[in-house]
Amino acid sequence: MTILVSSSATKQQLRRIVETLKRSGWDPFVVNEPTTRIVGMNNSRSPLTAPPLEDLPGVEKVVHSSTQFPLASRECHPESTVVDVDGVKVGGQEFVVIAGPCAVENEDVLLETARLVRKGGAKILRGGAFKPRTSPYAFQGLGKQGLKLLARAREETGLKICTEVMDTADIGLVAEYADILQIGSRNMANYALLRKIGRTKKPVLLKRGMSAKVSEFLLAAEYVLSNGNPNVILCERGIVGFDVATRNILDLACVPVVKSLSHLPILIDPSHGTGYRQYIAPLSKAALAVGGDGLLIEVHPRPESAWCDGQQSMGTDQFATLMKELATLAVPLGRTIDV
Ligand code: PEP
Ligand code: MN
Numbered sequence: 001m002t003i004l005v006s007s008s009a010t011k012q013q014l015r016r017i018v019e020t021l022k023r024s025g026w027d028p029f030v031v032n033e034p035t036t037r038i039v040g041m042n043n044s045r046s047p048l049t050a051p052p053l054e055d056l057p058g059v060e061k062v063v064h065s066s067t068q069f070p071l072a073s074r075e076c077h078p079e080s081t082v083v084d085v086d087g088v089k090v091g092g093q094e095f096v097v098i099a100g101p102c103a104v105e106n107e108d109v110l111l112e113t114a115r116l117v118r119k120g121g122a123k124i125l126r127g128g129a130f131k132p133r134t135s136p137y138a139f140q141g142l143g144k145q146g147l148k149l150l151a152r153a154r155e156e157t158g159l160k161i162c163t164e165v166m167d168t169a170d171i172g173l174v175a176e177y178a179d180i181l182q183i184g185s186r187n188m189a190n191y192a193l194l195r196k197i198g199r200t201k202k203p204v205l206l207k208r209g210m211s212a213k214v215s216e217f218l219l220a221a222e223y224v225l226s227n228g229n230p231n232v233i234l235c236e237r238g239i240v241g242f243d244v245a246t247r248n249i250l251d252l253a254c255v256p257v258v259k260s261l262s263h264l265p266i267l268i269d270p271s272h273g274t275g276y277r278q279y280i281a282p283l284s285k286a287a288l289a290v291g292g293d294g295l296l297i298e299v300h301p302r303p304e305s306a307w308c309d310g311q312q313s314m315g316t317d318q319f320a321t322l323m324k325e326l327a328t329l330a331v332p333l334g335r336t337i338d339v
Pocket of ligand 2: 102103272298308309
């Protein structure tokens with residue numbers, strides 16, 4: 001169950017609600033952002049009856065629900081969340097596109113990409129400075145130097161920056177430069193990372209683990225939310241399958257499922273989702289049609305010479321054409337794309 005605490009509640013009233021829950025066998029978790037809520041979890045092996053909390057001073061509303069992820073659930077939070085990325089609203093009427101290279105390579109390529117994706121209609125620039133690579137011998141990213149280049153690209157183009165953080169020790173550093181902290185697929189279940197990012201207020205792009213169920217994906221979001229960071233954007237990036245015709249299986253069916261279960265915005269990544277640039281455009285259109293809130297696309301001015309993931313990166317002209325097609329398609333779907 002989730003207890004919404006009134007904004008005028010005193011510390012004493014809060015303590016009394018917590019104590020009442022404990023006495024009835026419930027485990028209370030207090031979350032202060034964006035408003036104070038107390039999540040009461042039944043972690044005992046037997047069913048519990050909820051104490052009469054509605055009449056306690058300081059209680060505004062009690063939502064009785066057995067969901068495992070009350071903070072991420074639509075049941076406890078019916079209105080859709082819009083995450084504000086320094087002025088760019090993700091989860092509202094606008095279909096927001098994040099574009100850029102898989103990895104930050106050097107200043108020239110990054111700035112060239114940034115200028116062209118902005119011209120095409122992207123609002124946020126992506127680019128990994130810390131790269132989770134399958135091989136320890138593959139390019140691991142430019143680290144801090146890459147973050148500085150991203151900041152330079154933001155300064156020049158006004159694009160917001162989305163970049164991955166892999167290590168709890170780097171959160172402070174990456175947060176100094178990024179507008180969105182990306183949690184990659186491989187780290188979706190890195191609970192230490194989720195907890196620590198949850199203690200920041202930075203918007204988070206949480207990618208679905210490649211073999212994660214929707215419930216595990218939403219529980220990962222719950223880790224961030226329950227640690228006090230309400231700014232979670234989900235990202236479907238494909239799940240493992242048996243067929244090598246595509247790199248992953250882009251699970252577009254999860255979009256309406258997530259929308260019904262959760263109030264959080266969800267983006268779709270057709271680059272990692274398919275592994276091939278020729279499938280990005282059709283799946284981007286499908287992502288818009290199925291109710292996604294935006295896209296994360298790998299774009300490179302010369303994809304054939306990209307340091308990583310060139311095969312699944314669009315060229316900048318191809319990207320601009322796709323954005324125009326998406327803008328037309330968005331109209332009957334009630335979304336806007338500013339190209
Ligand atoms: C990426 O976005 O570059 C990336 C590594 O994605 P994922 O975590 O989905 O594999
Ligand atoms: Mn990539």
